[in-house]
Amino acid sequence: MAELNSKTPKGPLSSKWTQYKDHQNLVNPSNKRKLDIIIVGTGLAGSAAAASLGEMGFNVKIFCYQDSPRRAHSIAAQGGINAAKNYPNDGDSIYRLFYDTIKGGDYRAREANVYRLAEVSNNIIDQCVAQGVPFAREYGGSLENRSFGGAQVSRTFFARGQTGQQLLLGSYGALSRQIKLGTVKLYDRHEMMDVVIVDGKARGIIARDLITGKLERHFGHAVVVATGGYGNVFYLSTNAMGSNTSAIWQIFKKGAYFANPCFTQIHPTCIPVHGDYQSKLTLMSESLRNDGRIWVPKKKADAEAHRNGKLKANDIPEDDRDYFLERRYPAFGNLVPRDVASRAAKERCDAGFGVGPTGLAVFLDFRESIGRLGKHVIEERYGNLFQMYEKIVDENPYVNPMMIYPAVHYTMGGTWVDYELQTTVTGLFAAGEANFSDHGANRLGASALMQGLADGYFVLPYTIQNYLAGEIRVARMSTDKAEFADAEKAVQTRLDKLMSIKGTRSVDHFHKELGKIMWENVGMGRTEAGLKKAIDLIRKLRAEFWKDVKIPGTLYEVNTELEKANRVADFLELGELLAFDALNRNESCGGHFREEYQTDEGECKRNDEDYKYVAAWEYKGEGDFILHKEPLVYEEIEVKQRVYK
């Protein structure tokens, strides 16, 4: 097992990034024009990087599978974006944001990356305001903040319940401006199928035009993958239908290590599952926990009566309600981090106190805050979320408490990257949720937007330049090169194979089966036996998929079933790695909860002696993975047990 080098700069933590920028290599303007950069994904990280690199003078090609860059799933982020501005004068600082993020991640993130993230957080807010992002304002015209989980300060900036949308439209605007100026070329309705490696360096991609079905070869001096997370391996998640792991899985197969795949985030406040036909789960923003109180009945009989439709939530008297987060975690109350809140909800439901028709739900109640602040204030803060809830569930949450349950939401794991966001393949970079770098074993609310934009606006434009400074003598390559032809041929073979199976079961059938295996065995509570069972079941399901999947139509047309099949084929491999990693990590930390490793109070029991490392997996063949370790060294922070009591 080789140790990985994170290339973290030397020197005190607070000056590492400045040091790096002061001494990195630069590319002069006339050379920038000669250098091509491929970016896959148009979410916050991808669009921000494309816009910034285009502004600097590089030639950028950007790809998305949707019909427009503005559709990327960053758009669905609701609650907000963190920054260490300390506008409310409540004692926030760069150090405190850094500290909260490391602690929130249960001491499994790289110190230097997280510090840099906190450091540039304030620049992000400045940048977005300059772009005209309509953040919420105080009456005096200054920016307003609210609180999110895992912090005792108010550092979250927001645009109603549509913060992700507004930030993405900001970076989409910046990207559109570069497209108009000709520095960035957009390829919409294109999906990356593979990366092309020439002499050990990433030099391009094979993409499929989703309208014509044709494969295309694209050259780049460097390639950036910013394709988001892999939550859809669980089938039901809060991800978009098209969100997939294919780009990061293909680069994994070409040598880019995959780090901490078992660190997945289950978000506590989602609308519960209601039927077999269900295609996705809807998140109710964490911001609701500012004013909503989470509870279940104290008496099992009341919970049962509610499940049977014989008792309404509002008829359960105050004394018979168990506000279990406030009870267990008085210091943070309803604003504990997501992993803690999710497990606490599961614990209550497993113990028989769950409500709603399935018993897999808890209440999120606004009665107290509506009484204290008035309905209009709650409406102003969360109006669109309340409306969304009512449309889906057909109940008025101003009158009856919401019912919520945890659901798969985000993946902290992802492609392993060093301090420069470069993967283990030279010239190949990963940004945003696609990489593993900043959130450790659990991400705090409002930190995903911060990381996506930090990577895109403020990190990659520097670090890619440092790499490209050494590539200025490399002329644009012809895509007739053997490496491109071979990569295309491999993709073609795989697609031909998928089309030739002509089995009996639809792609969704396999995806749903995989989801069930993952949720039951690799979800909120994991055990050695369950994980071994999952690996076995996934292998069988994968074999069945390649024998029996049914894809109608042909290769050379719009074929949405083929698109799905190609993605599910990758999920069927990733699922195994995820379980493999969870089995390897004999401890509980953050979103990874191994039932064998818990304290008497049911909290995570970390094992710092044996597992204070990043697990970076190398692909050797189907189901054959080799572990590499990056030890986590904490110079600034004392590693402690995470306490929110």
Added chain:
Amino acid sequence: MKLTLKIWRQKDAKSAGKFVTYALDNISPNCSFLEMLDILNEQLIEKNDDPVVFDHDCREGICGMCSLYINGRPHGPDDAVTACQLHMRKFHDGDTIVIEPWRARPFPVIRDLMVDRSAFDKIIQEGGYVSVNTGGAAEANNILVGKENSELAMDAAACIGCGACVAACKNGSAMLFVSAKVSQFALLPQGQVEAKQRVKKMVRMMDELGFGNCTNTYACEAECPKLISRSNIARMNREFLCAKVS
């Protein structure tokens, strides 16, 4: 629920399209409209038919990708929702539902219910942004924005770019979409520097791409899933006029 679906089927942009009727049974009223189409597609695949192609992604009403014209209304019979947030409880057992793609010259059909809306991207590329490079932005609180204008800007910025306004308009006009972006920046201090150029360029591109004119019917506002107000159109007209005469 038992349903009869009449769905527009069209192999590709060049082929002629037609309505095809499908019968569907056992649909839960709690099912979303797109989940109902998923069930239909599973049945079509079972029968070796091509599934119905439609655009969709986030399924939570924010990405703007879904674009179905249902029973003569963009996004269907419910107000203030996208098709993905429409639930079958809004229909009745035994209903016949007609599903078409957006119909507008600048939105050519790609296949079945999927259309090409890249015209919207082209309009944004003309000036739907503040021209500011990354880095060097001033401290955020140096730009103060009154709460009222900030709220109005946010109302306009809530547009998801789905194109329902164009599909609803008898003239195929994109005025609501364009005016929402123009308004967002007209209401904010950050947008003032380029205000005149922005509105002129965006309107010119809108016209070039073949979108129709506004004749004040306000079907766009009535059908907008995000309740974008027609007052944005008035604001854009004022901006446009001022830009032209000054």
